[in-house]
Amino acid sequence: MKLLSRKATCNSHGQDSSYFLGWQEYEKNPYDEVRNPTGIIQMGLAESQLSFDLLESWLAENPDASGFTRNGESIFRELALFQDYHGLPAFKKALAEFMEEIRGNKVTFDPRNLVLTAGATSANETLAFCLAEPGEAFLLPTPYYPGFDRDLKWRTGVEIVPIQCTSSNGFRITESALEDAYQLARKQNLRVKGVLVTNPSNPLGTAVSRPELNLLLSFISAKNIHLISDEIYSGTVFSSPSFVSVMEVLLERNLANTQVWNRVHLVYSLSKDLGLPGFRVGAIYSNNNTVVAAATKMSSFGLVSSQTQYLLSAMLADKKFTKHYIFENQVRLQKRHAMLVRGLKNAGISCLDSNAGLFCWVDMRHLLTSKSFDAEMELWKKIVYQVGLNISPGSSCHCAEPGWFRVCFANMSEETLDLAMQRIKDFVVSTATKSSNTGRSHHLSSKYSARKSLSKWVFRLSFHHDSENER
Amino acid sequence: MLSKKATCKSHGQDSSYFLGWQEYEKNPFNEDRNPLGIIQMGLAENQLSFDLLESWLARNPDATMFGSNGGSIFKELALFQDYHGLQTFKTELVEFMAEIRRNKVRFDPQKLVLTAGATSANETLMFCLAEPGEAFLIPTPYYPGFDRDLKWRTGVKIVPIHCSSLNGFRITKAALDEAYDEALKLNLRVKGVFITNPSNPLGTTMNQDEFNHVISFAVSKNIHIVSDEIYAGTVFDSSKFTSIIEAIMDRNLEKTDIWSRIHVVSSLSKDLGLPGFRIGMIYSNNETLIAAATKMSSFGLVSSQTQYLLSKLLGDKKFTRHYIQENQRRLKKRQQVLVSGLQSYGIPCLKSNAGLFCWVDMRNLLSSNAFEAEMELWKKILYEVGLNISPGSSCHCTEPGWFRVCFANMSQETLNLSIHRLQAFVTSNGDGNYQNQKLSTRISRRNSLVVS
DSSP, X not given: OOSSOHHHHSSTTOTTSHHHHHHHHHHHXXXXXXXXXXXXXXXXXXXXXXXXXXXXXXXXXXXXXXXXXXXXXXXXXXXXXXXXXXXXXXXXXXXXXXXXXXXXXXXXOOGGXXXXXXXXXXXXXXXXXXXXXXXXXXXXXXXXXXXXXXXXXXXTOOEEEEEOOOXXXXXXXXXXXXHHHHHHHHHTTOOEEEEEEESSOTTTOOOOOHHHHHHHHHHHHXXXXXXXXXXXXXXXXXXXXXXXXXXXXXXXXXXXXXXXXXXXXXXXXXXXXXXXXXXXOEEEEESOHHHHHHHHHHGGGGOOOXXXXXXHXXXXXXXXXXXXXXXHHHHHHHHHHHHHHHHHXXXXXXXXXXXXXXEEEEEOXXXXXXXXXXXXXXHHHIIIIIIOEEOEEGGGGTOXXXXXXXXXXXXXXXXXXXXXXXXXXXXXXXXXXXXTTTTOOTTOOSOOOOOOOOSSHHHHTTOOOOSGXXX | OOOHHHHSSTTOTTSHHHHHHXXXXXXXXXXXTBTTSBEEOSOOOOOSOHHHHHHHHHHOGGGTTTTGGGXXXXXXXXXXXXXXXXXXXXXXXXXXXXXXXXXXXXXXXXXXXXESHHHHHHHHXXXXXXXXXXXXXXXXXXXXXXXXXXXXXXXXXXXXXXXXXXXXXXXXXXXXXXXXXXXXXXXXXXXXXXXXXXXXXXXXOOOHXXXXXXXXXXXXXXXXXXXXXXTGGGOSSGGGOOOHHHHHHHTTXXXXXXXXXXXXXXXXXXXXXXXXGOOEEEEESOXXXXXXXXXXXXXXXXXXHHHHHHHHHHHOHHXXXXXXXXXXXXXXXXXXXXXXXXXXXXXXXXXXXXXXXXXXXXXXXXXXXXXXXXXXXXXXXXXXXXXXXXXXXXXXXXXXXXXXXXXXXXXXXXXXXXXXXXXXHHHHHSOGGGOOHHHHHHHHHHHHHOOO
8 A cells, every 4th residue: 555645756746847956956056156156046036135125124113013012012922822814903904905005006905805824825725725626727828837836736636727828929818828728628628617827927027918807807707717816926016017906907897796706816925025935924815705714714724923924914004114115126126127138138138028027038049959848958957057047947837939938136136147147148159159168258167166155054054945936 | 616625514613613612702701891701711722831931032032033133134034935944943843842752752853844833734744644535543532623634625534433431531452443444334545543642632641552552553554643742742741741753662663664654743832832823843754755745835834934933942942941841830730720620519520631621521410411412511501601611522522421621721710710600500500419508609699690
């Protein structure tokens, strides 16, 4: 008899993909400005490290929030005991208002319809458990976040069928792509329960357009299925067009309280907008009371620490701070984005036009030796090992066309980004001139130090390959 | 439109266990504002030692201020989402666990998986050890939450190992065999035995006979043993607690197959009284299991902010040693108050040496030896006496009349009051042996006051 379950021994967690392998290589040889300047620069990590100073100064000014005190009085006991899966009311209220702020107050959120979860990872899995039986399917536009293969499918038994998007129209979702996906599912005998979109998109970095949202709503309405809109990057929209949530479109079309109203669910998190992935703060928002009720009970399996709920309830309740933070953070993201785009352009590499996210969707098709995924892998390995950049190959995001890569820009210093751009430029130049030996700059080296950097004792010692940074 | 999981009742939350809770919430006792309200005695929380934690926090502000005095590590913590967990936290945690086990067992932090509470740990283990439709055997009575945690989303089944009051609810070989046969009859493949040690709701620690039975059984059937040791720190006398790992080592089975089929669950919710912080763990020598469970912990990671705080707290060995001892002393004292209070009115409790509750024998108060009578009694106690206690049926007890009564989640005064209320109830409803003249006037006054 098998000792462990299939779930425990299979590879459905998806962690053998290149996406994670690049990570491992990075960890063996991580770049450090001082200690390992020829190491691999991590550009596969969709984290925002640009605005910690804003958070740190808020914390310094508001010691109560971290110190278990409210107006100088200790609330430690209260928090230590608080495990109500309905969540800390003050936190949910503040979170709902923060979400409204991000949407320009065009939508209102009722805290009672908000379910807190340990990160969006937990929220997405929970929704899959609530909306589909094992063996049923969700349609997802490609390219999509590699983690979905694990989060939506692994323990739930739910299947993913891709909605193929292509560069011919900027990877926008089309009616025919939706219909094709639906038919493909049928051919595979899979009952489709819904569509899941990430808006703004990971890895594209584009805000889903109004026409696409309208299309999606019409589609789910006609097929009588659900729509999950993962809006984890909603606060990272840094230039126009501004972010439009599917909730806003529902209201515009006067669909409030109709059947389709009950089949649209949002996922959110503070991991990208506030740069707090370690705190595990995610949420599901739904107008469907049954979904909220079931998801609330399921959140028992991944509640948010009350200590963290309290800290963030105070922070998000400071409206002056959040307004300033959202704005300033977006300014910084835009600057960085521009830097990456410019740097790549300088190397003759273009990016998909984007206005959101912590990454660019980069077109390296012209650098492929052939129009194939093998050539993409070949190019990717060169970039990881020779150029020293861990970027994410499009195939790991299920992109239908080879040659596209996701490159992150918000998880390193400006200097490091500069260096990365230099390395790419050098690589492109050397590849172009075809005189590989003389084209190498002193930034590249065939020998890589295997030393691990030891900046902060507690963190570097524990710096293992992990699964959460993949967004 | 929605899945079966979302619309069924498998979350088990329609049971009386939760209903009593709801009644309490409608009318909660408060010494000043609602002295006639329902006293919550269905909540297995430890509120006895917060002062110790609070004074530690006051002396160690860095632990919550992101170490600002030593150089802020806010940024690192904010970004830290590695499912392997904060190494310093895991190191301190395993030492704390060892301390609780009198250092008879040493734990390797690499074999520990952090989860958002034991709730998450238990579910994750089921996902890893069993396919949907397979079964775990669990001794009754057991924690009602298992019906949700082990079964709901996993599809795993529970088959009870019936324990009876005849031998103090101890697990017997016969009961194990019967449960196994029952599973076979139901066409269920048994993947393991799930024990809670110390037991919830019994408050007892497993004895050597029980270990012998369970271990031999698991060896012969080639199945797993999951030992939920969440109450390990609540044993009044540490020398009386034996972890499953120690039991296996005592029997020289470390080098055998069974070693990789032993899995321990724990949490800081009961020992340290921190259920809100969501700190649970799985410990196992089975590397494949640890690898899978680690990845699954993505669905319920512990906040890095909280990991950091606890790494500091548990790193203070002087503090933890003192805490463990003092906490146990206070628990023991409280338990004695409840036991003697009930005893004096002819309500015996199962002899217990751990936990945050007593397993109380109210069979004498039943109108008949039936679960309907138990429900009737429970409702009276809830509505007339004003105590929310947990009926044995909600814990799948096979004999009516037993109730779990918590003693560590209220002040001493409130506990005394609850005992008085129960005494009054017994005296007015019980048989003549317990009538007391002095009490009857107080009783009639109390009865008129206790209407809720």
